[in-house]
Amino acid sequence: MNRFENFKAGLIKDNPVFGLYLGICSTLAITTTVNNAIGMGAAVIMVLVLSNMIISAIRKIVPDDIRIPVFIVIIATLVKIIQMLIEAYAPALNTSLGVFIPLIVVNCIILGRAEAFASKHGVLDSALDGIGMGLGYTVAVIAMSFIREVLSTGILNIVNPFNDAQVWLNVTLIPADYTIPLFNSPVGAFITFALLAAALSAYKTHADKKAEAKAKEVK
Amino acid sequence: MELKSALGAIVVFGSLVGVYITLYKLNKKTPLPPGCEDLKADCEGCHDYACTNNPHHER
Amino acid sequence: MSELITLFVTSVLINNVVLNQFLGMCPFMGVSKKRSSAIGMGLAVIFVIVVAALITYAIYYWILVPLNLQYMDLIAFILVIASLVQLTEMFIKKTSPALYKSLGVYLPLITTNCVVLNVCLVNISNSYDFAHMLVYSIGTPIGFALVLYIFSTIRERLDIANVPNPLKGNPIAMIVAAIMAMAFSGFAGIV
Numbered sequence: 001m002n003r004f005e006n007f008k009a010g011l012i013k014d015n016p017v018f019g020l021y022l023g024i025c026s027t028l029a030i031t032t033t034v035n036n037a038i039g040m041g042a043a044v045i046m047v048l049v050l051s052n053m054i055i056s057a058i059r060k061i062v063p064d065d066i067r068i069p070v071f072i073v074i075i076a077t078l079v080k081i082i083q084m085l086i087e088a089y090a091p092a093l094n095t096s097l098g099v100f101i102p103l104i105v106v107n108c109i110i111l112g113r114a115e116a117f118a119s120k121h122g123v124l125d126s127a128l129d130g131i132g133m134g135l136g137y138t139v140a141v142i143a144m145s146f147i148r149e150v151l152s153t154g155i156l157n158i159v160n161p162f163n164d165a166q167v168w169l170n171v172t173l174i175p176a177d178y179t180i181p182l183f184n185s186p187v188g189a190f191i192t193f194a195l196l197a198a199a200l201s202a203y204k205t206h207a208d209k210k211a212e213a214k215a216k217e218v219k
Numbered sequence: 220m221e222l223k224s225a226l227g228a229i230v231v232f233g234s235l236v237g238v239y240i241t242l243y244k245l246n247k248k249t250p251l252p253p254g255c256e257d258l259k260a261d262c263e264g265c266h267d268y269a270c271t272n273n274p275h276h277e278r
Numbered sequence: 279m280s281e282l283i284t285l286f287v288t289s290v291l292i293n294n295v296v297l298n299q300f301l302g303m304c305p306f307m308g309v310s311k312k313r314s315s316a317i318g319m320g321l322a323v324i325f326v327i328v329v330a331a332l333i334t335y336a337i338y339y340w341i342l343v344p345l346n347l348q349y350m351d352l353i354a355f356i357l358v359i360a361s362l363v364q365l366t367e368m369f370i371k372k373t374s375p376a377l378y379k380s381l382g383v384y385l386p387l388i389t390t391n392c393v394v395l396n397v398c399l400v401n402i403s404n405s406y407d408f409a410h411m412l413v414y415s416i417g418t419p420i421g422f423a424l425v426l427y428i429f430s431t432i433r434e435r436l437d438i439a440n441v442p443n444p445l446k447g448n449p450i451a452m453i454v455a456a457i458m459a460m461a462f463s464g465f466a467g468i469v
Binding site for chain 3: 021024025026028029069072073076077079080083084099102103105106108111185186187188189190191193194195197198199201202205
């Protein structure tokens, strides 16, 4: 059940965004609306899983000393393909995510997982790890964008990424008079991130203390 | 026309990759200047394994 | 001319790459614990970005556009940036140990740095001509170095402050960044 433990860890304890502080740039920038978060999360999961699988498949034939250049080239190609697909099929997402789709190339999560995991494990394990980390990232950005969007505009609005006009969910959670537009700006982004990271850190210390107490009890 | 464009793409891509790999290998071969062997950039911002500065590379 | 000055001020202060565009957060969080490392990182970034912007601009307009290969921009740029970092590190190793001690160690951190790739991509997507490209590519890393330095001076004090446990380390640094962003947003009235 080691795979499942790994998967669970990637979701909360070793959450790539709030636990390992990877991929912070894109997190802060795109979390203005939940739509962007979902779109970006999906793109990152796709790139992560595909790159993990490809790199794991060729890990035996790549000479060890040039592995980082090879990884970078593979990831850049994948991101370019996904960028072109998004431009073609979800143009609204392309405009709102803007330059952060190409910047997935230098997103620390992808290169980091490729080097730490995919280059040492089999294809299936790497794919699962990619999904786990990708989901951790997606959960993190959705949580952050939920807080930011609801506090700054009061409205939770989710549309179909492939067809702008199709609104899936539109619910006003906070009346317009009580919203805090600060959360739309960079200041709000930093504050939300800090509070969520602190919450995760507090949870981790609490969980560690509980595990320690249990271990002492067993003795 | 299509073939010419695809050929051009492969040549550009191949030459860039070649230049990068050559420079990467040359850089690995050049020794650090004397007195600089144990320098480490003082950075622990993230646990990015791909960053060559990450302490996990010290093996 | 005034347009160029406006662009410079915008890229350094108003549309600051760290506090407004959220790029370069990894070195911002990581290298800012001491003033000396912040200065080293800032200077290294300025050098790499200016040279990388020039080279990628040239490659895009002299090679990719005539051959109708604009879709290769991302791959070409990242390869150029990575090669440039290797070349610079090699060059510094061979010529000046003193320079290596102060800047060279930060060069590997710049390859996967969002700022460099972003500057190269924005130069193309905003269709800057040469003068604008130069001003933007010099202004942006100066903005980065400036914020990094200010942040490191604050963080040196933060280390000995009484911070609640969950907020220790990166979270409190983020809150400081939030306050800095608030301060910098006041510059928006200059232009």
